[in-house]
Amino acid sequence: MSKTTRTVCPFCNLGCELGFEVKGRDIRRVDYVSDSRNEGSLCPKGNAAAEIANHRKRLYHPIIKGEQASLAEAIGYLRQRLTDFKPDEVLVVYDASLTCEEAALLAAWTRGAGYENLAYVTLGPESAFLYGKSPATSVEKITTGEYAFIVGDAFGQDSVISGYLGKAKGDNRKFRYIVVDAFETNTSHFAHRFVQVKAGYEGLFLYGLYKHIASDKVDLESITEACGVEVSTFEAVALMIRNKDGVLVNAPSRGRSFDPFLTHAAALGLAGVLEQMRYLPLGRRVPSGVRSSFYSYLPMLMGGRIKAVVSFGAYFPWGQPQLKPVLRKAEFVAAGALFIPDGRFELELVLPMTAELEKQGSILTLFGDAELTGELPPLSGSLPAGEYIRRLGGTVKPVESLVGNHEALDDAAIDERAEALVSYKAKRRRGRDYLLVGTQSAIGFLSIFAEEAWVKLSPEDASSLGVKDKEEVGIETEQGEAWLSTRIQPGIPSGVAVVSTNHQPSLALFELGTDSATGEGLLKPSWSRIWKR
Numbered sequence: 371m372s373k374t375t376r377t378v379c380p381f382c383n384l385g386c387e388l389g390f391e392v393k394g395r396d397i398r399r400v401d402y403v404s405d406s407r408n409e410g411s412l413c414p415k416g417n418a419a420a421e422i423a424n425h426r427k428r429l430y431h432p433i434i435k436g437e438q439a440s441l442a443e444a445i446g447y448l449r450q451r452l453t454d455f456k457p458d459e460v461l462v463v464y465d466a467s468l469t470c471e472e473a474a475l476l477a478a479w480t481r482g483a484g485y486e487n488l489a490y491v492t493l494g495p496e497s498a499f500l501y502g503k504s505p506a507t508s509v510e511k512i513t514t515g516e517y518a519f520i521v522g523d524a525f526g527q528d529s530v531i532s533g534y535l536g537k538a539k540g541d542n543r544k545f546r547y548i549v550v551d552a553f554e555t556n557t558s559h560f561a562h563r564f565v566q567v568k569a570g571y572e573g574l575f576l577y578g579l580y581k582h583i584a585s586d587k588v589d590l591e592s593i594t595e596a597c598g599v600e601v602s603t604f605e606a607v608a609l610m611i612r613n614k615d616g617v618l619v620n621a622p623s624r625g626r627s628f629d630p631f632l633t634h635a636a637a638l639g640l641a642g643v644l645e646q647m648r649y650l651p652l653g654r655r656v657p658s659g660v661r662s663s664f665y666s667y668l669p670m671l672m673g674g675r676i677k678a679v680v681s682f683g684a685y686f687p688w689g690q691p692q693l694k695p696v697l698r699k700a701e702f703v704a705a706g707a708l709f710i711p712d713g714r715f716e717l718e719l720v721l722p723m724t725a726e727l728e729k730q731g732s733i734l735t736l737f738g739d740a741e742l743t744g745e746l747p748p749l750s751g752s753l754p755a756g757e758y759i760r761r762l763g764g765t766v767k768p769v770e771s772l773v774g775n776h777e778a779l780d781d782a783a784i785d786e787r788a789e790a791l792v793s794y795k796a797k798r799r800r801g802r803d804y805l806l807v808g809t810q811s812a813i814g815f816l817s818i819f820a821e822e823a824w825v826k827l828s829p830e831d832a833s834s835l836g837v838k839d840k841e842e843v844g845i846e847t848e849q850g851e852a853w854l855s856t857r858i859q860p861g862i863p864s865g866v867a868v869v870s871t872n873h874q875p876s877l878a879l880f881e882l883g884t885d886s887a888t889g890e891g892l893l894k895p896s897w898s899r900i901w902k903r
Contacts, residue, residue, distance in 0.1 A: 375745035380726035381415040385735030413529040429722040430751035465683030469731025482765035490657040491664035495622035495630035502778025506738040515616040522621035523555035554861025568598040573633030625808025666889030681705040682755040684723040692882035722752040802897040814872035822870035
């Protein structure tokens with residue numbers, strides 16, 4: 371006899387509740403929980419939850435040097451290998467797949483073992499959300515406003531938010547959508563005012579608006595020239611949000627912005643000067659209890675001072691192909707994995723991880739803490755991070771408190787970032803005439819419903835290249851090349867090529883850089899060469 375289990379969708383920070391129809395370990399389908407905050411609504415990521423739990427590529431046994439092993443063998447092997455290194459040569463890593471309780475346990479275990487290096491890793495521009503924090507919100511606050519000011523393709527990436535905002539619009543005929551983006555998207559189609567900026571400069575526009583509304587001295591002329599908008603646009607948008615109740619939604623994407631930290635900092639600033647504005651930093655969840663960023667350790671890895679990397683997350687390093695050459699510098703790498711990863715034999719040890727959907731514990735959402743129930747049966751052969759830590763054993767020394775977030779960027783740091791972006795010139799080599807930017811729709815999540823092996827081009831650029839819709843083109847950046855199917859789309863600016871960062875070969879085209887001020891990893895828009903096959 372089947373039963374319905376309930377838990378929280380962990381794939382973005384909205385924390386929607388969902389259910390599963392389960393018979394034994396057999397997960398029949400996703401069930402829609404009507405008596406929940408999201409009233410049963412789910413985006414494609416939530417609808418894919420059963421596919422993820424049942425995925426044919428789920429990893430159900432450890433792998434040691436390319437060979438299948440038992441859990442006991444893998445844990446013993448990890449315990450032994452760690453004794454081969456000095457404590458300051460070991461880097462312990464975690465990501466957002468850990469519950470708040472698991473992150474605290476890992477910090478206590480790391481301290482008890484004497485390891486000096488504990489780092490979180492994020493898989494996208496949401497790392498900016500860790501710098502400063504807006505208060506938890508409520509559905510009532512989102513659904514009763516007079517406007518929604520959206521940066522990015524929020525409806526395409528996390529579509530449940532469109533239902534919340536649609537209710538606000540349905541209850542108020544004067545409700546208005548303002549959208550800022552570099553090209554037309556699912557979200558911009560709903561805009562009463564669409565502010566189209568140059569690709570990568572969304573944050574600079576938001577900064578200019580923040581300074582304009584705060585009546586701070588700022589050179590709007592240079593900002594408008596860099597962003598590609600008119601000076602009058604700032605006051606036009608200000609009139610739509612000043613002295614009104616509404617929400618600012620920031621929905622970043624990998625490879626989309628030159629400085630997502632400026633976007634987030636300017637959004638926090640706007641919400642500070644407009645008392646009736648609520649800020650919603652929307653996207654993938656970020657780790658709880660932050661320490662240092664993994665990317666700040668890259669110089670130590672490249673220089674040989676870090677010799678062992680041990681990750682207790684489910685997604686690192688599989689979501690970032692750019693890290694492969696970096697991790698080859700380490701003598702020993704152990705990592706958790708949800709799926710059988712491509713190139714898994716390059717790592718000495720791979721541990722099968724329990725999916726977040728199968729865990730019990732708390733996670734952070736825009737609405738505050740939410741509880742994963744643990745009612746969904748875990749995949750046999752997998753363990754959650756907390757259980758691996760407990761089985762490894764050793765002294766556990768609780769940490770008094772884990773920092774919830776880093777300090778917000780101060781005004782001087784924000785001004786410095788804006789000035790740098792005004793004068794920023796992306797590296798460009800001869801023959802690379804197309805600025806490659808990323809998008810990450812919910813429908814392409816983990817390639818379950820759509821592969822998204824495409825590049826979107828303007829009709830003008832497609833004509834110049836001599837390609838028709840769905841014909842293949844080659845794309846080359848300094849990182850490599852890929853063959854993708856063309857999608858000709860009006861609303862894409864000439865000279866801009868849009869690819870899906872859900873698609874691993876497309877994601878690998880972007881260069882991994884490090885933000886100099888925060889030490890966080892960044893995938894910025896990159897110049898590319900495109901040719902017809």
